[in-house]
Amino acid sequence: MINISCRLLGFYYFYILYIFITSLRPAEGSLIYQASFNSVCCSNSQMFPKCLTFFKENNRCVRVFWAQDFSQDRQIIISAIPLFEILQQLTNQRASIEEDIQSSFEDLHKQLDVRKSVLLMELEVTYGLKQKVLQAQIDSLLRGEGDITATCTQAEEALAGEPCVASLQVERELWERLGELAGLGLPCQPEENDQLDLVMETDGLRKSIHNLGTIVTTSAVASQSEAMGAGLEQCIVGHPASVTIVTRDKSGGACKSGNAILSAEVFTPDGSIVDGEIVDHKNGTYEFVYTVPKEGDFSLALRLYDQHIKGSPFKLTVTKTLEAELDVAKRRGKSPGQKKKGSKRASSALGTPRRKTQNPIEDDLIFRIGTKGRNKGEFTNLQGVAASSNGRILIADSNNQCVQIFTNEGEFKSRFGVRGRSPGQLQRPTGVAVHPSGDIIIADYDNKWVSIFSCEGKFKAKLGSGRLMGPKGVSVDQNGHVIVVDNKACTVFIFQLTGKLITKFGSRGNGDKQFAGPHFAAVNKNNEIIVTDFHNHSVKVFTLEGELVLKFGSNGEGNGQFNAPTGVAVDINGNIIVADWGNSRIQVFDGSGSFLSYINTSADPLYGPQGLALTSDGHVVVADSGNHCFKVYRYLQ
Template sequence: MACCSTVKTEDLDQNFLQCAFCIERLRKPKILPCLHTFCEVCLGQWVRKNVGKLICPVCRNEYPLPEKGIMGLPDNFFINNMIDFLEARKNGKAASSVPCHGCEKGAVTYCSDCTEFLCSDCSHAHRRLKVTRLHRQLSMEEYQASPHEPPVEMLRPVYCSIHKCNEIEFYCETCDVPICLKCTVIEHRVPEHKHQYCRDAVEKQRPILEKLLHHAQEKIPTLEGALDNVKFVLQQLDSEKEAAEERIREQKRSLVSTIEQKEQTLLQDLEDTYNGKKKILEAQQDGLMLGLGNVNSGCEFTENLLKYGNELALLAVKKQALQRMQDLIKMELNPRPEENACIQFTPNDALIYGVRTQEFGTLLRGNAVAGISTVNAEIPQIATVDQQQTLVLTTKDRNGKDVNQGGAIVTSKIRSPDGGVAMTKVTDNKDGTYSITYRTNKEGTYNLFVSVFGQQVKGSPFSIEASHPKKVCLEFGVRGKGIGHVKEPWGVSVSSKSGDIVVADSGNSRIQVFDKLGHFKRDFRFCGFDKKFDPLDVAVTDNDQVVISDYANKQIIISDISGRMIRTFGSERLKWPWGVAVNSYGDIHVVDYEEHCLTIFDCDGVHLNTIGCKGHAQGQFRNPICVAINSKDDIIISDRENSRIQIFDEEGNFLHLFQAPGEEEGQFKYPTGVAVDSHDNIIVCDDWNNRVQMFRPDGVFIRRIDSDNDGLRYPDGVTVTPDEKVVVCDYGNDCLKVFDCNSLMKPRSQVFVMLNEGGASKRVTTSMPRLFVN
């Protein structure tokens, strides 16, 4: 076999034969794809420590673990060879202990040309062969004493892992593995597999490995140069670190010196400020003490004179006593402190992050004096409930000049009509002014207290009247009989085509039509009946026909919007027709106040159905008064005497009801007019409480439409315009009022009572949005 490069025994012992784990001679060495070798036992422990992952501890590359585990990794035959070699070279191994390369007998000679150990028989055979007779053979003693290190060959035979008793002699090129003779005829048979002797395969692979080795060795100078560069930079890094440490220490010394100087400056400034304030307050104190002493002495003298002096004594000093008392009464002394106690130091937090040392901090002298500080403009005497109000306080110094820096301690609180106290929001504008923000949540008189450094400012507390704003956006009609005048208006409806507002002007026995801005357009009435035309409610259909309930004649009248009568019907069934409404099919729904029911006709006046009877149970009524139809054709009826709203489907089947008798928001008593908006929210005229409220389709309170300042008096009729405005007949004030529903929402908890289908009541608390009109 061709020679390998020589290796020194000491280098082999240190570089190749030591396990990186146990730092001892390798035992059962296993080689990884990265060519790093470890003891089989050590590598197994390492894999278990890494939860079954095979990671090389040297280069950190990860490889798939063979099916047989660590045992499935290839043995490092080269390391085994090294170990045998060193045992033979270093330990003076006996010849008989080194196996012959030709048989299993102990070697007695070493052929330096073939690099093989030979026993006595093989040595003689070696000398008899023509091709090897001239090879130099060394005795084992000569081999061990030789000064050079010969190439290392296998000192022990390697057996096949499959066929245990067969020595590996061949190499399968197809599978790229060494094999034994038995393998060539079983697992690696020709022609599927191509194999050759290991010696021949090595000669073929050696040039390839040598070429790759050469290219790999070419990288060594580059890597060594890179390593030298990194070492150089590390040395520079150490030098730079030392220099930077010195600069930091020098900077610290400089900063400490500057800070100490700034400290002295600020302390001196503090002392000057303190002395200035103290001088002013002490002078005021001396003046007050002198004035108090003068008043006390003058009063004491005069009191003793009146108590113990006789007539002559009193008359003798009367002139002086009178003059002294008058002078003391006229004496003016400022009862408020002429200075405050504010001296604050505000550190500059930015200094921590390395900002300039001159920004060490500022000393706040607090020159504001409460007694002459004022609120700009006028405090609003009337505030709007639930709307935020803001006023600005301007602080002044003892000389009456505006303070131009912030930092004063300004506090403010507001007392509600029921005596409750809440803090307001104070914002320091950093220029000597302070914004004070407050909000009132109910009507009544509020007191706003504003203080500077614990002293109330001039005019504090301030009295504020809070009230609800008017929500009405349009009002038209006045009491009378003339054009555009109304008297006791009751029902109202709106044309979906033109937006015209149609009103049942009950007190004037006529129907009036106004445009959406409240301008009069026309009126009409009907005659020729047994009794005087007496309209109570109106409904305008999609084709602009007007449906009118004629109470006195117990009938329903249908006309066009100009007043031309089309037909009448219902007199044979109706006793007291009141509220009217039309569904999507054109069916006419009429509430019969006296019969306690709802009667339904088609558009030709043919009777279709009757819902309800007198009573308190669900589906029963006591004087129902108005009706509305939502987008689902559900029927909403105001059951007046039962103080509730009942809802039915289009077939007349009861769905649910809601009621909350009372005067609080979300409650109502004796409801009258009802209407629905585009979201099917239900709008109810709360006649008894003089207001209009909005509820969800399920009866949950949303908000109040009007406010107390709108002054509704017996609101009865209500309708919603196409642009979401609510038109209300103000029966008691003989006018119509329009409210805009495009408003803001505010959460509001509300308690109401809903009856379920079994008739049992259930008390429900919910958080609903309350809407506020701008």
């Protein structure tokens, strides 16, 4: 037994030697392999000394080999960590979708039961009315028949008796009675019919049920997907540029279906974000359209399922005109699109209100909060802004996947949010609103739903899952209903807080009742919905039923014109305050859409403002996305 164990141990050492030998040059490996094999075949007393001698002589080589081997294994494991995260997200998505399916079909069952009860009640009511008419007619005829029969019997008895004065009197009474009966005009024709049918157009419903719900997925992977188009290299200030993204599977084959989770960001070297719109062609290709408001060097990051596609991030050069870019290239002897050095904007101290002091240019700024980062009071691509009645300012910190809360004076209070694609997690929060109940409503662009949290940041529910394509802004009307601006679907949705859809309106286009990348919404004192129509450079006002009330604005830099409007708010007088993203300013209009004034932002200029709100103490707060901060301005109502 001992001899067998020793031999097994010997083969174990031989196996270790074999691993080491295979990493050496062929000639060395062959000699050592032969020597080692002979050692194993020898007696144990000969084998172990040779093995020990080998390890002593080659101790450093063995250690180096093992260190390299283990390091490679460690790198392989580390590189595989995202796979575990993807698998976990996939599992979470499965559980979430299963919950949605159960909930949706339970709701359908309830609606079917309600409809069944309504039909049965309608049947009983209709039957009762008809039955009452017919039964009354039958009763009337039976009474008439009884009267006639009784009178006829009396007449027969009178005729059968002996004639006398009394009989003559009875005869006259009978004749009068018979005359009355003859004149009654009994209802002999039916006063109702027996039609009581059921029309159930179930064919269309069965077809709808058969096709109800779709599990949407794609095999697209970032490592194989690619982008193309002139918008990858250069564009002109203020002119839309376009990039086409082609998604491919792991083998490089083109995907034929849409709905992939694709994100696109254009940013400057200092991290300022430029907005844009992704159009899903539903055939595996996508188009990203963006407009840059100023000259400079930018980067375009295209991510598929949070992973960069081939070549991403791309370097962009933005010029005033294409000819100017070509002239510069000729003078420098370089090709168009070469990167210039960018300048970084100054930013505020972390979480401390920076108030305007000793400023030679007078403006309306009270203070600003924020700098680029991931800590408290720091932001990365802040988007939506909301203000509560209890003196709180809420910021949707999009790329940090959280919401940060401050006082009206700029003091940091709290933050909440965990990155992810499961219910209760945030992937790309863009819009935020406060419900009268105190709940916090968050539009999550990438998760394609709206999340509802308590005022303490505890997740309560989600709504719009399976309906929304890219929710951007949220608001609350006077009925407590949730207004959702779907940027991707170019539609406005109205939900109950329970998640039930009340109505929706809008489609893609440039018509009065259409949108092109709508962003945010506000509700005025008439309970009308005010929507900023980004690519149509206008603001539109609708009733809750989706009827257009008012439209104002056009593309330009003049008073009352826009270069892609974003944030919007309404004051107590019905005046409309609009963030003008491309022109980096805030304009004020009256309730009829006539231009009134600007909010003076000259001293510390805005750079791509996004969400906007009115605080409880009457100031205007705006998300200055390009400067990674929010600013609070005086506002005279």
